Amino acid sequence: MSKNKNNPKAILPKGFKDSDIEILNLRKRVTKIIENECQKYGFIELDTATIEFTESIGKFLPDVERPSGGVFSFQDDDEKWLSLRYDLTAPLARYVAQNYQNLVKPFKRYQSGLVWRNEKPGPGRYREFLQFDADIVGIDSALIDAELCIMVCDILTKLGLNTSQFEIKFSNREIWKNLFLTLKIEKDTETKILRAVDKKDRLGMGGVKELLQAGRKDTSGDYMDGVGLSDDVADKIISFMSDLNQSNAQIEEFNSYISNFSSYPIKFDPSVVRGLDYYTGMIFEAELLIDVTNDKEEKIVFGSIAGGGRYDKLISRFGKDDVPATGISIGVDRLIMALKQLDLLKAETKPLVVIANIDDQNMPEYISMAREIRREGIACEISFDSKNLGKQLKYCDRKGASIVLIAGEEEIKKGEISIKDLDKGKQVSKDITDRDKWKEAKAGQQTIKRSELLIALKKVLG
């Protein structure tokens, strides 16, 4: 090994991680369940490109100081700025604007894919993660907003959560507009207020009020500016956030749909604001009501696992007429993290059979055994490079193989095979502390006829 200061370090950029077989399997299974539900509601799949023109997905050109600005961007040969997608909604808007004439309206599509955000990662937050979106383009009705929420409930239920473990909270952007009108709040201040309100989950009502007025210190002692509202105005906003006695036409329409699903945990909560800029009507968020911890067993504030709303102006950015649209995004990776902790996702592994290599001379026999086993659809590998049986068994143990087949000269002569059940052996080992006895026991091992190989294998595998 050559050691040199200039050797690259074998490490990953922060916020990225490799995905092993376990996480890959979980992603596949969870995605499949979500897909199935979407299909039941008439959605069809679409996959858009992972890279878009920066201007298409609504980001200004990266500035020199901070080329990132939240998205991963770079310049093409012709110096046009390109970006990795940071969500699936902006690319959908581009796709719809580009293909509008050819699409069947309403256009209902679902999409599962990785998205990238160039920002500081936090506990349980990465810069590359799997998102699942379902959107409906071409209908301006709160009924379909409601149906989306029902669908999200169905998805979460199908994933194994019960209705006391999650909650969908909805609100409406219009009621906030009205409030700002009556309070005579300026446009700039509106955004600041909504940002403060959006932090209710983390800071609580008290924290929000501090932000609305003078500002507050975070736990490190750093100070944040407040909005500077008077006590009176701040109080009005705070009480508005929990005032359930308000409504409008959209909310009533929404309620008329969900009232058919009284057991579904869908609740009006005016303090839900989300997105801040591009949402135009109904907005909603799915939240887990259970505690979640990260790898280090630290409790993390989980926030929402899905969210969405109506964005009627997003497609008209491309110079078209306004096209009504509504959609929901699910954070699949974070959802998996939660489901794992609730033990709702068990790792499932397929059994592996390993043929030990006692002598290279027997290779033709090993190869023919492997062929038979694989033809039955059972995973099988031949040990090629080691003659030391102890090492081969250790490899099998660590790899999680179920069965080892041992056939040396003696067995082959007699037309037999030693078949070793590793799981059973592991059980037996608990009661043996003496090394020689353990060796002698040949735990979980039996001898079978070569001709009955497949029958014996299936018996052991159950």
Add this chain to the structure above:
RNA sequence: GCAGCUGUAGCUCAGUUGGUUAGAGCGCCUGGUUGUGGUUCAGGAGGUCGGUAGUUCGAAUCUACCCAGCUGUACCA
């Protein structure tokens, strides 16, 4: 970006008021065993003590600056 904390072996960490050759556990490798996993025993590899400069006879330890990581916070389509 702002703030606080932390940087010693692959991982988790110990290292006394500055004092000889920087340690432990776990993991890894080899052997006891070239036909038997686990347990066990014996041995081994692995460090620019985050970096640079300074103080000192002497620095992992003290000082300054830099870098990285973590946590909080801000921005976030």
